[in-house]
Amino acid sequence: MIELKRVSFAYPRSCEDAIKNASLVFGPGVTAVIGPNGSGKTTLLKLAALLYRPRAGEVLIDGVSFWSMPDAAKVAFRRKVVYVHEKPIMLRGSVADNVAYGLRVRNLSSEDVAARVDEALEALGIKSLAREKAQALSIGQQQRVALARALAVRPKSLLLDEPTANLDKSGREEFMELIVGLAERGTCIAVATHDRLLALKLMDRAVIVENGTATLIENPEEASLV
Amino acid sequence: MWQEVSEVVARSLLVSGTATVLAASWSIPTAMFLAEKESAFRRVLLDVSNTLVGVPTVLIGLILYLLLSRSGPLGFFGLLYTPASIVAGEAILITPLIVSLSASVLREKRAEVWEMALSMGATERQASATMVAESLPRLLTAVLLGFNRAIGELGVALMLGGNIKGFTRVMTTAIALEVSRGEFELALTLGGVLLVVVFGITAIVRKVGKAG
Numbered sequence: 001m002i003e004l005k006r007v008s009f010a011y012p013r014s015c016e017d018a019i020k021n022a023s024l025v026f027g028p029g030v031t032a033v034i035g036p037n038g039s040g041k042t043t044l045l046k047l048a049a050l051l052y053r054p055r056a057g058e059v060l061i062d063g064v065s066f067w068s069m070p071d072a073a074k075v076a077f078r079r080k081v082v083y084v085h086e087k088p089i090m091l092r093g094s095v096a097d098n099v100a101y102g103l104r105v106r107n108l109s110s111e112d113v114a115a116r117v118d119e120a121l122e123a124l125g126i127k128s129l130a131r132e133k134a135q136a137l138s139i140g141q142q143q144r145v146a147l148a149r150a151l152a153v154r155p156k157s158l159l160l161d162e163p164t165a166n167l168d169k170s171g172r173e174e175f176m177e178l179i180v181g182l183a184e185r186g187t188c189i190a191v192a193t194h195d196r197l198l199a200l201k202l203m204d205r206a207v208i209v210e211n212g213t214a215t216l217i218e219n220p221e222e223a224s225l226v
Numbered sequence: 227m228w229q230e231v232s233e234v235v236a237r238s239l240l241v242s243g244t245a246t247v248l249a250a251s252w253s254i255p256t257a258m259f260l261a262e263k264e265s266a267f268r269r270v271l272l273d274v275s276n277t278l279v280g281v282p283t284v285l286i287g288l289i290l291y292l293l294l295s296r297s298g299p300l301g302f303f304g305l306l307y308t309p310a311s312i313v314a315g316e317a318i319l320i321t322p323l324i325v326s327l328s329a330s331v332l333r334e335k336r337a338e339v340w341e342m343a344l345s346m347g348a349t350e351r352q353a354s355a356t357m358v359a360e361s362l363p364r365l366l367t368a369v370l371l372g373f374n375r376a377i378g379e380l381g382v383a384l385m386l387g388g389n390i391k392g393f394t395r396v397m398t399t400a401i402a403l404e405v406s407r408g409e410f411e412l413a414l415t416l417g418g419v420l421l422v423v424v425f426g427i428t429a430i431v432r433k434v435g436k437a438g
């Protein structure tokens with residue numbers, strides 16, 4: 001579980017904070033991160049993903065302050081969290097190679113890698129693409145590959161940036177089913193999205209981001225925010 | 227004549243190839259360092275490298291000549307007028323080119339691939355390796371362009387090598403000499419070979435560039 005405590009973050013050579021004094025918990029179930037373009041959703045997710053170091057405040061993972069850990073300890077904690085970019089980032093090589101990436105850096109045996117890659121491809125319905133060159137696929141297909149790559153490492157927390165932006169209607173529905181299933185099995189999921197319908201259907205709680213200020217709303221239906 | 231041509235061509239390829247390998251061995255790690263993160267020091271170093279890309283070859287030749295000549299500070303190595311001095315000079319000459327091109331490739335890949343790799347659980351070392359692997363086709367391109375500049379340059383080969391027949395004579399110095407002697411047949415033959423080599427490399431660069 002990831003918790004932000006009074007976190008502020010500014011991009012280099014920018015005088016204004018992109019995230020201002022945010023305190024939130026990304027708990028089990030689905031947290032929808034909602035806000036207009038440029039409000040700070042991506043920045044917030046990357047802070048939670050332990051990729052950006054805050055200018056002030058703390059990011060706690062399973063109760064431990066990540067950025068005060070010794071470097072050697074960081075990898076093990078970072079491996080509990082996966083962030084999936086809005087624009088999928090494909091490595092050279094096949095779809096299977098891409099999905100195997102997180103498993104290979106964890107030095108899993110090749111049998112385990114093969115089995116888990118298979119399972120993840122199956123879950124995303126892209127088994128037939130396994131041998132295709134990942135960089136040659138359509139963006140929608142690449143987004144599935146990126147998601148399969150994330151699922152293959154079975155993260156405790158999964159942070160998805162606009163995951164349905166390039167999917168069609170049936171793709172969206174499959175995606176929602178997948179997310180609900182993961183959430184039921186205890187994964188903490190955060191989804192940054194414009195898609196109100198998606199947010200409404202999936203979320204257990206909402207984080208509203210506006211101009212760098214993030215507010216957690218535990219009962220979004222009651223607050224009638226969406 | 228053909229024996230002389232093939233000997234000069236072989237020496238050119240060997241000397242410039244060695245210089246390129248040498249230059250790549252320190253230029254790519256330097257580029258990795260420069261691309262690793264933003265800092266004032268790295269920015270200045272990159273600016274210097276970018277400025278030096280187009281440095282005239284005679285200038286490098288002159289400076290190294292002064293360093294390597296008998297009375298110069300490195301004179302005791304006795305390297306002047308040996309193939310080794312051409313190798314050293316060309317390696318230095320093409321270093322800024324390889325550093326600048328590689329750094330720009332790596333910087334471009336860095337932001338996104340680096341983040342993805344770390345988030346997928348890579349250690350920093352693994353993430354660096356992934357970044358280099360992803361940039362490989364275009365790094366190779368940078369190195370090949372360095373080779374093209376090395377094999378086609380005259381200033382360093384002439385001033386440091388001295389164009390000694392059978393020892394330091396390479397394609398460009400041979401062409402210059404033959405033209406000055408009015409021996410156009412040999413000059414044109416060597417020029418043709420040089421053109422084929424450079425075009426061949428350029429074709430490979432194009433093909434590899436597309437893959438990356």
Ligand SMILES: Nc1ncnc2c1ncn2[C@@H]1O[C@H](COP(=O)(O)OP(=O)(O)O)[C@@H](O)[C@H]1O
Nearest residue numbers: 011014018035036037038039040041042043044
């Ligand atoms: N790499 C960057 N450098 C400087 N400013 C950035 C960078 N990325 C985003 N920003 C700025 O930070 C703010 C928040 O951006 P972002 O988190 O991407 O918003 P969102 O994901 O909600 O669209 C925006 O004002 C944006 O211009």
Ligand SMILES: [Mg+2]
Nearest residue numbers: 041042086161
């Ligand atoms: Mg965004």
